[in-house]
Amino acid sequence: MDKIGVGYASVTDIEKRYVMDALDNERLSQGKYVNQFEREFARAHGQKYGVMCNSGTSALHLALETLKEVDGWDEDTEVLVPAITFIATSNACLHAGLKVTFVDVEKETYNMDPADLERRISEHTKCIIPVHTFGMPCNMNAIMAIAKKHGLRVIEDCAEAHFAKVNGVSVGSFGDITCFSTYVAHTITTGVGGVVCTSDRHFMEILRSLVAHGRACTCERCIASDGKTVCPKRMQTDLDRRFCFERIGYSYRVGEIEGALGLAQLERKDEIMGKRHENANYLIQGLEPYEELIQLPRHPENIEHTYMMFPIVIREGTGIRQKDFVLYLEKCNIETRPMLPLLNQPIYQKLFGDLEPQYPNAAYIDHNGFYVGCHHGLNREQLDYLIDCIGKFLEPYRK
Ligand SMILES: Cc1ncc(COP(=O)(O)O)c(C=O)c1O
Structure with a gap:
């Protein structure tokens, strides 16, 4: 018997066709495939906007940095993370200079236990990261009620649970921001990659800025500038807004090959x-x-x-x-x-x-x-x- 592995990535004719099309278009940086994948992937998870990035860890880091900027979190800020998850969830908090408080999990679901969650909240707690472990949705009703009661932000880590649902409602649609990994062996894959989704336009603009070095202009026409469509705002300031940087951002972008793979996988x-x-x-x-x-x-x-x-x-x-x-x-x-x-x-x-x-x-x-x-x-x-x-x-x- 051949080895029975834990993960698998299948590449069919659709993936090959889209990737070849991206190559034929001679556009390797972000373009139509990334834009369409972002839109459709976010919609499939009940969010308005999606921003593709180079990993699930980057997605979590971008989400935390966005909320840190918007809410003015300091270095004493604590984030609640389940005591069973891939190390990237808690590492992203440490990358963002925040403190991690672990929460015990339920024996049956392996997910964050709402009762223990409430016990671990302190005056410094500002955010909860529920992780839908192994594809099993967390008890989001209970977690969202606790978040509301204590005024906490919620970032859902859906790296392992693309398309999972509770009462017909998709995971990823509950939190302020939601993060996915599309690394090989995840339910749908782009080789390496991640997506960060939100329905808040302001958060989306910060996420788009942070993913590309902190650039000022975050509209599709500037990002996917193909020379044919020009953003009217681009030259409104002294600096071309594509090369004007408003915050210390990251180089977490992906390109059309990942976008093409993602769109094909989404269709399947x-x-x-x-x-x-x-x-x-x-x-x-x-x-x-x-x-x-x-x-x-x-x-x-x-x-x-x-x-x-x-x-x-x-x-x-x-x-x-x-x-x-x-x-x-x-x-x-x-x-x-x-x-x-x-x-x-x-x-x-x-x-x-x-x-x-x-x-x-x-x-x-x-x-x-x-x-x-x-x-x-x-x-x-x-x-x-x-x-x-x-x-x-x-x-x-x-x-
Ligand atoms: C729950 C969870 N969060 C985050 C990540 C990080 O994703 P990536 O490896 O794409 O950085 C993973 C990866 O498997 C994961 O399982």
Whole structure:
């Protein structure tokens, strides 16, 4: 059996056609593909504006810098981040010179626990970053109610949950600003990349400025200047507004090749999502006999999970060791990954000390969980093999 990997990027004729068109147009910097992808991707997540950038981490950094400027946050400002997420979420806060306060997660969803969230709020707290981990939406009703009660901003980290929904409402539509990664193996991919979305025009203008060195003019005609359309405001000041810088910005832009890939992948969204759902449901059904031993990614009917990964957590009191389980699967040529451990990362232990005892649920998941793939590239034979291998390992532990 070929290796069963956790991630997959499929490139079909549509991606090739759009990328070739971008190359034929001889326009590699931002142009029509980036503009269209930004608009359609934002709309698909209930936001008016999208700004494409070079990574999900950059998207988070831009979002934080924007709110920092608008609200005048100082260096004591604290941002609440779940204790299980990819390290980029909390790193982006540190890049923006802000303080991170971790919040424990729910045992069942692996997402930020609203009860613990409220306990961690201090006088310095200004923002919450809920992360829809592994494709499972957070309890946004509870989180938004807490944000409203305490006057806090919300930046949604949707890197792992493109198109996920709660009661038919898309994730990414709740926060002030929403961030996505389109790195390889994310639900839709542009190779490397990210998108930051908002419905606030002022935020969008700052985001567009920050993504391109802090430039003054952020309108499409200036950014995607193809020589044919000229922005009437461009020469209104002494400096051409494309080369007039109003803030210390970043070089986080992408170009037409990423835009073309993104647009093509967006057109294939239903096909990609459909296959992921089918595969995840097949795995859940196949592993059902072992649910007394392992927790599977089940969810209520009002949730549309996107199964960016397939998390498995060993239940308490089973005597199963995470390491033995993972090594067994790796020997079977099935790739596994840890469940985004954060608090026990060497750099965070150095920065924050031993935090694990304060976050019992995150600590349990770190030491008892892992994930495998359920992506759109897996076929029935591979899924049956995966179920069979997991079953063979678990069989001796069944009562
Ligand atoms: C939850 C989360 N946030 C942020 C990121 C960062 O995205 P990127 O790798 O594109 O910088 C990732 C990446 O996988 C992620 O999973």
